Amino acid sequence: MFKKIAFVHYCTQDLDRALTFYRDVLGLQLRVQNDKWIEFDIGGQRLALRQVDSMPSLPGSANPAGAMVWLEAKPIEQAIIKLKGNNAKFINDLESFSYGKMATFADPDGNPIGLYEPPEKNT
Secondary structure, rough: OOOOOOOOOEEEEOOOHHHHHHHOOOOOOOEEOOOOOEEEOOOOOOEEEEOOOOOOEEEOOEEEEEOEEEEEOOOOHHHHHHHHHHOEEEEEEEEEEEOOEEEEEOOOOOOEEEEEEOOOOOO
């Protein structure tokens, strides 16, 4: 029935600002652009942003609703330095676990984005 994830998408109230952030700050490759939708390619996967008048939220919550994208970053520390240099707002600082390193930041609309570095493989 389901063969793959078609795409992941976030809502944005400012498509131009989102374009600048995802293309210029994160360095993602723009794939599709029109007046209400932009789409980026990340290693063959699609990340889309859709223009909305107001951000959707979960009932009883002020936080944006939706999925969370995790970007693989290796080394994660360099990605964090670059993002902080571009004034990215971090939600959770770098944490190390047996299953890898993780940190979370927000895009200009407050959508959370995760950074993930897999653990080193023992050889």
